[in-house]
Each structure stands twice: as structure tokens, then as C-alpha cells.
Amino acid sequence: xxxxxxxxxxxxxxxxxxxxxxxxxxxxxxxxxxxxxxxxxxxxxxxxxxxxxxxxxxxxxxxxxxxxxxxxxxxxxxxxxxxxxxxxxxxxxxxxxxxxxxxxxxxxxxxxxxxxxxxxxxxxxxxxxxxxxxxxxxxxxxxxxxxxxxxxxxxxxxxxxxxxxxxxxxxxxxxxxxxxxxxxxxxxxxxxxxxxxxxxxxxxxxxxxxxxxxxxxxxxxxxxxxxxxxxxxxxxxxxxxxxxxxxxxxxxxxxxxxxxxxxxxxxxxxxxxxxxxxxxxxxxxxxxxxxxxxxxxxxxxxxxxxxxxxxxxxxxxxxxxxxxxxxxxxxxxxxxxxxxxxxxxxxxxxxxxxxxxxxxxxxxxxxxxxxxxx
Numbered sequence: 001x002x003x004x005x006x007x008x009x010x011x012x013x014x015x016x017x018x019x020x021x022x023x024x025x026x027x028x029x030x031x032x033x034x035x036x037x038x039x040x041x042x043x044x045x046x047x048x049x050x051x052x053x054x055x056x057x058x059x060x061x062x063x064x065x066x067x068x069x070x071x072x073x074x075x076x077x078x079x080x081x082x083x084x085x086x087x088x089x090x091x092x093x094x095x096x097x098x099x100x101x102x103x104x105x106x107x108x109x110x111x112x113x114x115x116x117x118x119x120x121x122x123x124x125x126x127x128x129x130x131x132x133x134x135x136x137x138x139x140x141x142x143x144x145x146x147x148x149x150x151x152x153x154x155x156x157x158x159x160x161x162x163x164x165x166x167x168x169x170x171x172x173x174x175x176x177x178x179x180x181x182x183x184x185x186x187x188x189x190x191x192x193x194x195x196x197x198x199x200x201x202x203x204x205x206x207x208x209x210x211x212x213x214x215x216x217x218x219x220x221x222x223x224x225x226x227x228x229x230x231x232x233x234x235x236x237x238x239x240x241x242x243x244x245x246x247x248x249x250x251x252x253x254x255x256x257x258x259x260x261x262x263x264x265x266x267x268x269x270x271x272x273x274x275x276x277x278x279x280x281x282x283x284x285x286x287x288x289x290x291x292x293x294x295x296x297x298x299x300x301x302x303x304x305x306x307x308x309x310x311x312x313x314x315x316x317x318x319x320x321x322x323x324x325x326x327x328x329x330x331x332x333x334x335x336x337x338x339x340x341x342x343x344x345x346x347x348x349x350x351x352x353x354x355x356x357x358x359x360x361x362x363x364x365x366x367x368x369x370x371x372x373x374x
Contacts, residue, residue, distance in 0.1 A: 003142055003281070003362045013365070013367060014365065014367045014368060014369050015319060015320065015321035015323075015324035015364060015365050015367070015368045015369070016042075016319060016320070016321075016324075016368070016369050016371060017317055017318070017319040017321070017324050017325050017328040017368045017369070017370050017371070018038055018041060018042050018317065018318040018319065018370075018371045018372075018373055019038075019315055019316070019317050019318075019328065019332065019370055019371070019372050019373065020034055020037060020038040020041075020315055020316045020372075020373040020374075021314070021315040021372075022034060022294060022313050022314070022315050022316060023313065024312040024313045025313065026294075026313070028070040028071075028072040028073065029072060031070070031072070031073055031292070031294075031316075032072040032073050032075065032076040033076070034316055035073050035076045035077065035290065035316060036076050036080065037373065038290075038316050038318050038373050039077070039080060039288075039290075039318065041371075041373040042288075042318055044288045044318065044320065045080060045084055047159075047160040047285070047286050047287075047288060048080070048081050048084040048085075048086040048159075048160055049085075049086060049159040049160065050084065050085030050086060051085060051086075051087065052086060052087065052159035052160070053086070053087045053088075053089050053157065053158050053159060054081045054086040054087065054088055054089070054158065054159060054160045054161070054162065055089050055090075055091045055158040055160070055161045055162070056074055056077050056078060056081070056088055056089065056090050056091065056123070056161075056162045056164065057090075057091050057092065057161060057162070057163045057164065057181065057185055057186070058074055058090065058092065058164040059092065059165075059166065059181070059185070060092060060101070060107070060110060060111040060114050060116055061110075061114050062100065062101060062110075063100040063110055063113075065307065066295075066307070067166060067168060067295045067297050067307060067309075068114065068166060069164055069166050069292055070115065071114070071115040071116050071120055071121050073164065073292070074090065074116065074121055074164060075120070075121045075122060077162050077164065077290070078090075078121055078122050078123045079122070081162075082122070086159070086160070088122070088123040089123060089124060089125075089126055089158075090111075090116065090121065090123050090124065090125040090126070091125070091126050091127075091128050091154075092107070092111075092125070092127055092128070092185065093127060093128050093129040093133070093152060093184075093185055093186065093187065093188070094107055094127060094129055094132070094133045094189070095192075095219075096133075096189065096192045096193065096196070096219070096220075096243045102133075102219075103131060103132055103133075104127040104130065104131045104132075105131070107127050108125060108127065111125055126154075128152040128153075128154050128155075128186075129152050129188050129189065132189075133188060133189030134188075134189065135152060135153050135154075135188065136150045136151065136152060136153055136188030136189075136190060136191070137150070137151060137152070137153040137155075137188075138150060139151050139278040139279075139281065139282075141274060141277050141278045141281060141361070142277075142361060142362065143274035143277065143361055144270070144274070144357075144360070144361065145267075145270060145271055145274055146194070146271070146274050146275075146278075148278075149187070149191055149194070149274060149275045149277075149278035150187065150188045150190040150191035150194065151186050151187055151188060151191055151275065151278050151279050152186055152187070152188055155186060155279060155280075155282070155283065156282050156283075158283070158286075159286065160283075160286045160287070160288070161280075161283065161286065161287045161288070162287075162288045162290060163178055163181055163182065163185075163287060163288070163289045163290065163322075164290050164292070165177055165178045165180075165181040165289065165290065165291045165292065166292050166294070166295065167291050167292060167293045167294075167296070167329050168295070168296055168297045168298075168299070168300055169296070169297060169298040169299060169300070169342060169345045169346060170299070170300045170346075171247075171249060171299060171300070171346070172196075172264075172265055172268045172269075172349075173265070173268060173269050173272060173349070173354060174265070174269075174342045174343075174345075174346045174349035174350065174351040174353075175326065175329075175330065175342050175351050175354070176300045177291055177322075177325070177326040177329055177354075178289045178291055178322040178325050178326050179272055179273055179276045179322050179323070179326055179354045179355070179358055179363070180272055180276075180300075180354070182275070182276035182279045182280060182322060183195060183271075183272035183273070183274075183275040183276040183279070184272070184275075185279075186275075186276075186278075186279035187275050187279070191275055191278075192243075193243060194271065194275075195268060195271040195272055195275055196243050196268065198264050198267050198268070200239055200242055200264070201237075201242070201248055201249065201257050201258070202257070202258050203235065203237065203256055203257055204255075204256045204257075204258070206256075207254050207255060207256035208235060208254065208256040208257075209254055209256075210225060210233045210234070210235050211253065211254070212225040212235075213251045213252060213253055214235075214248035214251050214252050214257060215235065216251065217247045217248060217251035218247060218248055219243070219247060220241045220242065220243055221238070221241055222237065222238050222239065222240075222241035222242040222243075223235065223236070223237060223238075223248055224236045224238075265346075265348070265349045265350070265353070266350060266353045269350075269353040269354035269357065270353065270354070270357040272354055273354050273355075273357040273358040273361060273363055274357075274361060276322060276358065276363055277358070277361055277362065277363045280322075280363075285320060287320065287322075288318065288319075288320060289317075289318065289319050289320070289321070289322050289325045290316065290317070290318050291316070291317040291318075291325050291326070291329050292316055292317075293313065293314035293315055293316070293317065293329055293332075293333065294313035294314065294315075295309055295313065296309060296310055296311040296312075296313070296314075296341070297309060297310060298310060298345045298346075310341070310345070311337060311341055314329075314332065314333060314336050315332070317329055319368070321364040321365060321368070322358065322363060322364050323355050323358040323359055323363050323364025323365055323366060324364050324365055324366065324367070324368035325368075326354070326355050326358075327352075327355045327366045327368060328368050328370060330342070330351060330352065330355070332370075
């Protein structure tokens with residue numbers, strides 16, 4: 001399959017990326033004001049159509065997680081949509097793993113608990129993949145791993161979308177940026193499974209002490225600690241139940257669980273790029289990406305355990321190109337921190353795999369023009 005002409009025409013040689021620096025640990029009110037400022041410096045508000053639904057995509061944070069973007073930031077975008085006569089709608093999808101975001105009921109309750117109630121942000125929330133993740137469509141794409149991907153079915157009904165992303169580390173992708181937000185956030189349950197299908201843990205018998213921490217954090221029951229076993233305490237592994245989320249690797253205190261990071265990590269990132277393309281392929285020029293490089297942690301916002309901040313805040317990025325904005329985040333981080341923090345956090349992963357593959361399949365370009373906003 002080739003890219004639609006309308007989408008292909010937007011793949012320019014160079015994409016604009018706007019950047020506004022922020023100070024370390026600014027208040028939510030200050031970040032909301034700077035979100036308004038960077039959008040005011042761009043022409044991107046013109047994508048908002050009066051009396052048409054404009055989706056605002058954001059991760060609401062897992063229970064116990066503190067790294068998610070605060071509702072004041074989302075409200076600043078919602079207010080912009082309203083000022084242009086648009087109809088703002090917060091959107092998200094459920095997770096593969098068990099938890100507070102695995103079904104729409106508990107997901108919405110958690111969003112409300114985190115301050116995303118309609119009275120607080122001024123817009124309703126829709127969990128797009130349905131009560132249990134069953135709402136989907138099959139979207140053809142010009143991919144290398146897939147010729148079609150499963151995404152949520154409502155995407156084409158939005159006149160425009162703002163994608164708000166908290167940039168941080170990720171156990172399988174090295175970087176959690178705009179591409180990951182699109183790929184996981186707009187995929188149905190089947191699409192999420194397809195992305196994780198090759199990501200499987202290996203357990204070292206020498207290192208494993210059968211403490212049960214991995215089983216405690218395993219969201220699907222793929223790992224289970226059995227006390228009543230002929231050989232004594234036993235860790236049962238059922239790979240058919242594994243969804244490749246990587247939670248066991250993070251939870252293990254004895255470094256007994258590993259993945260084939262080089263091959264499986266790259267494959268995950270490439271599949272993510274292809275699902276990201278499937279999400280926006282029919283929305284040429286109608287998706288604005290806002291990347292918030294702040295509260296930098298090794299794990300993504302799906303991790304509910306201890307997730308300390310490792311680096312100072314950098315800034316807010318804005319673009320119409322998910323590849324360019326993620327590449328700009330990576331490049332400016334190299335300069336700002338003086339080292340590759342993503343390679344330092346996840347040394348066996350290539351932080352550029354998803355942007356490189358995204359460029360190959362036509363999701364965007366790594367060539368960008370950086371415009372600094374004061």
C-alpha cells in the first residue's frame with residue numbers, strides 16, 4: 001500500500017519544531033501558561049474547526065504514579081479549542097495489563113481521581129476502545145512488518161487532534177515520546193498485542209531466588225509463584241499469557257529477568273512506528289504534537305511503583321510531525337545533558353530506532369527546523 005496522496009504531500013523535506021525551555025520543577029499553572037505561549041507562537045490553532053470535535057490525547061497516569069501531565073496543562077489546550085469554537089474531547093485507550101486502566105470503568109474513575117473530571121478540565125473523556133478494548137478497525141498501511149494494523153475505530157471522526165506526551169524512558173522502547181503515545185494510545189487491544197508479540201522474558205535460574213516480586217507485578221498471570229510444588233517453591237512461567245510489558249524486569253530486585261533488548265527492542269520500536277502511522281494516516285495536517293520533556297524517569301507513566309526523577313526538566317516542544325518532534329527531543333537532550341541519557345538508562349536499546357523506522361515508512365522526517373520560543 002502507498003501513502004494517501006493527501007498525507008504524502010505533507011511529508012516535507014524539513015519539518016518545523018517549536019521549542020520553549022522550562023525551569024526545573026515549574027508549577028502546573030506555569031506549565032499551562034507556557035503551553036498556551038508555545039501554541040500562540042505557532043499556526044497550529046488553525047487546525048481547530050468550529051462546531052467540530054477536537055480530540056486531546058493524554059495518558060492519565062497509573063494509580064500511584066506521579067509523572068503524568070497535570071490536568072491544568074490539558075485544560076490550557078481545551079480552553080484554546082473552545083476559544084476557536086471547537087468541541088474538545090479528552091481521549092485515551094485501555095491497557096493490556098490488569099490494573100486501574102484495563103477497563104473503561106476503572107480507567108475513568110482513576111482519571112477523575114487524578115483531576116481530569118469534567119468540572120476540573122471543562123471537557124468529557126472517552127475511552128475509545130470500548131469497555132474492554134474491543135472497539136477497533138483494520139487500517140491498511142505501507143509497513144514493513146504489517147500491511148494493516150488494528151487501531152481504534154473513532155479516529156476518522158475527529159476533525160483534529162492534539163497529542164500531549166510526557167517524554168521519559170521506557171523499558172522496551174528506550175524513549176516514550178510522541179510515536180509511542182500514538183502507537184499504544186490509539187491501538188486497540190489487538191494492536192497492542194501485535195506490537196508486544198515478540199517481547200518475551202528470559203529468567204536466569206542462577207540469579208532467581210523465587211522472591212515473587214515479578215509475579216506480584218505481572219499483570220496477566222504469566223508469572224506465578226507456586227508454594228505447593230514437588231521441587232519446593234517454584235516460579236511458573238506461562239509465555240502464552242505474556243503481553244511483553246516488561247513489568248517483571250523492572251520489578252525483579254536480583255537482575256534475574258532479561259529480554260533480548262537488541263533484537264526485540266528494535267522490533268518493538270519498529271512495530272510502534274507502524275501503528276503510529278496507522279493512527280494518523282487519514283488525518284493529514286490535522287494532528288498537533290506537544291512533547292513535555294520534564295519529570296524525566298527511567299520508567300514510563302504506566303509504572304505504579306517507585307519511579308524517581310533522574311534529570312532536570314528541559315522544555316516543551318510542538319510540531320505537526322511526530323518523527324521530527326521526537327528526534328528534536330533526543331537531539332536537544334544530548335546537548336542539554338551532555339550525554340545520551342536514554343542510552344544511559346537503557347544501554348542495550350537504540351533510542352533512535354523508532355524515529356529511523358518512522359522516517360522509512362513515511363510517518364515523518366528526522367530533518368527539522370528548530371524555532372525557539374521565548
